[in-house]
Amino acid sequence: MKLRIEGECRMIISQIEMNDYPAVLALFKAVKTELGKHNNDQWKWIYPNRFTHKTDIGNGAMYGLKEGGALLAVVTVDSLQNRKYEHFPWKDRSGRSACIQRLAVHPREQGRGLGKKLLHYAEQTAISQGFTSIRIEVYETNASAIALYDKNGYEHVGEVRYPMRKSAYITMEKQLNG
Template sequence: MEMEVASMNDLKSIKYLYTTVTNSLRKNGVYQWDIFYPNIIVIGRDLKKGHLHALINDGICVAAVVMNEEQSSKYSGLPWSDKKGRPAVIHRLAVHPGSQGKGIGKQILLYAEEMAISKGYTSIRLDAYTANTKAITMYERANYSTVGQIQYPFRKYPYLCFEKMLNANEPNDIGM
């Protein structure tokens, strides 16, 4: 299995992945996603733009991540280190609950970092729901620095914003 740019043919499988992950998170008291987000419209837009990358095994989406340059307006007041470069932004990284704990999240992060470097990005930014301690730990172990926090509507807890500077001359070590 390898990460690849997903297509509209994968829409149903990817939507199922996000629904399954959302249900698992909620069962564990993590309310970062719901029936309204991520939705079929958001996923479809990501697919049409070629921003959604997936790990597909026998037609089943095991994991997915979106990477583009779209930043929340809430990011504007944060003290980012990369002030003059070209940051990539990671959105909606998800691993099927049945495949978690196998290093797939780490693989996806490394894939995103390598892709960002190859496209000339100078850093990666992302946010993670503070109640999702597994995600927070993964980003911290991958040497992402906490920049600050933001609050999204209808969410009880804030999101931590992370940044990782990229250097095309050095191999990425995501420290796990």
């Protein structure tokens, strides 16, 4: 599904292909560098990595927002869930839950509402694939990402901790079927 953004004649959201891989690597390098400047250890050299990106692209699960051919932001929409999620009090227990993974906006493009555009695209993609809710985990020190999800109807469910991370990840859910 390709989407041309209204009022943005050169802005398109579409599935990322392997020929976009160098641009994906450059985008994540810029994001990781920016996070490091703010002492945010959310994404380090170990994750996300080249294998993660190639898998997302190969599975057809990574989508990107481009303007004039330049990759500005990406998101992965899939159904891969952490086993730690099993005991969380999710509202959607009988439907199919998608997961948003690795939503990233290039630092020089932040503040333009691109994350929100990509989030809405991810939700529509999930709906079109028959999912009834979306789950996500957000690093608790990433206040802007948490605010984005809060403003867009995501509810806090729990938290997950990972090795080599100072802070926890907040798990969130949004019902897509009403």
